[in-house]
Amino acid sequence: xxVSVPASRLDLPRLFGFITAYGRFTRFCLSSxxxxxxxxxxxxHWRLLAPQLLSVGVASIxxxxxxxxFIGMILALETFVQFEALxxxxxxGSIINVSVVKQIGPVLAAxxxxxxxxxxxxxxxxxxxxxxxxxxxxxxxxxxIAYLVVPRVIACxxxxxxxxxxxxxxxxxxxxxxxxxxxxxxxxxxxxxSAAFVTWYEPIVGIVKAFFFGLSIGIICCYKGFxxxxxxxxxxxxxxxxxxxxxxSIIVINLVLAKFLNTIQPLFFPNPEGLPF
Numbered sequence: 001x002x003v004s005v006p007a008s009r010l011d012l013p014r015l016f017g018f019i020t021a022y023g024r025f026t027r028f029c030l031s032s033x034x035x036x037x038x039x040x041x042x043x044x045h046w047r048l049l050a051p052q053l054l055s056v057g058v059a060s061i062x063x064x065x066x067x068x069x070f071i072g073m074i075l076a077l078e079t080f081v082q083f084e085a086l087x088x089x090x091x092x093g094s095i096i097n098v099s100v101v102k103q104i105g106p107v108l109a110a111x112x113x114x115x116x117x118x119x120x121x122x123x124x125x126x127x128x129x130x131x132x133x134x135x136x137x138x139x140x141x142x143x144x145i146a147y148l149v150v151p152r153v154i155a156c157x158x159x160x161x162x163x164x165x166x167x168x169x170x171x172x173x174x175x176x177x178x179x180x181x182x183x184x185x186x187x188x189x190x191x192x193x194s195a196a197f198v199t200w201y202e203p204i205v206g207i208v209k210a211f212f213f214g215l216s217i218g219i220i221c222c223y224k225g226f227x228x229x230x231x232x233x234x235x236x237x238x239x240x241x242x243x244x245x246x247x248x249s250i251i252v253i254n255l256v257l258a259k260f261l262n263t264i265q266p267l268f269f270p271n272p273e274g275l276p277f
Contacts, residue, residue, distance in 0.1 A: 028145075028223045032153055035146045048151040056117045056152075057159030061166060064112050068167030071104055072096065072174025080183060089179075090189030094197035096175035101198060105168040106206040107254055110213035113160050114246035118221040121152055122242040125225025126235040134226070144226070153218035160214025161207045168206065201268055205261050209254060216249040 075096050083089045125148060128134055134144045172194075179185045221242040228238030 024227065025223055028226065029219055031145050032149050032219060032222070035143070035150045036154070048147065049154055052151045052155035053159060055120075056113065056155040057162060060113060060116055060159070060163055063116060064109050064163045064167050065170050067108055067112055068100075068105060068170040069174040071108060072100055072171035072176075073178045075099060075104070075171075076175040076178035080179065089183070089185050091193045092175070092179050092185065093190035093192075093194035096179070097172050097194045097198050098202055100171035100175065101168045101206050102202045103206075103254075103258075105171050106164045106210040106213060107250060109164040109167040109210060110160055110217065110250045111247060113156065113163065113214065114217050114221075114243055114250065117156065118217050118242055118246050119239045121218070121221040122225040122228070122239045123235055125149075125222055126228035126238045129226060129228055130230055130232075130235060149219075149222045149226070152222055153215065156214040156218030157211055158214070160217070161210040164206055164210035165203075168203065201265060205257075208261070209257050212253050212257065213250050216253060217246045220245050220249060 076092060079092060079095060080089060083092055083095075125134075128148070134148075137144045137147060176187075176190065180187045180190050224238045224242035224245070228234045
């Protein structure tokens, strides 16, 4: 016997609201991607893009660098005791550097970009929406997505992988400093095991992940700014939602890409461990 559920229990308004919001976000993403290929002239792109590259990339170097270096040292600190108990402290270079360049470096660089840059993007665009500057652009026959969103998304997609490389380098240096310089592990063992386990594939995996992280951060934060509610409270709420959504997207994308890239790894390294020997 079928049991009917009252419509009130289904919470139809909230369901329709979720579907509507999802449709708006999808349309926003498609419009942004379309403008990437049919936007303004090259000089206009560069004139709008250069300040965003400076804001997203160069201004984020200190926080990303400090984070990467300390994460490398913390990882070495937490693993040194266990490896030393097994007499394997010379192999620390493999586990530290693989973890840094393949997983920790890209994720932490993206989280720093989401926290430092994503919130600023959302607040800036949200303020422009509240003060009707977006409507003013439309009145001047200028598409706000092409003029405001595209340069920011491109900057996030370009600079996040570059910041990831910088974070990886300092993370490796931080792990080396704690392991070799502070705990007297032979430098030859540290680098030989690193070279054995870190092939060209691991850094490429991190860079590919960072590109998609940056792309998602740019699109999500710009969308939250464009769709924020009126008032200072609306801008603040949109900024918080942008960071939370960006962080969740980083975690989900990391899982999906990790599964996919690990699946295709045997195509490049036939042996299960992916070792070059």
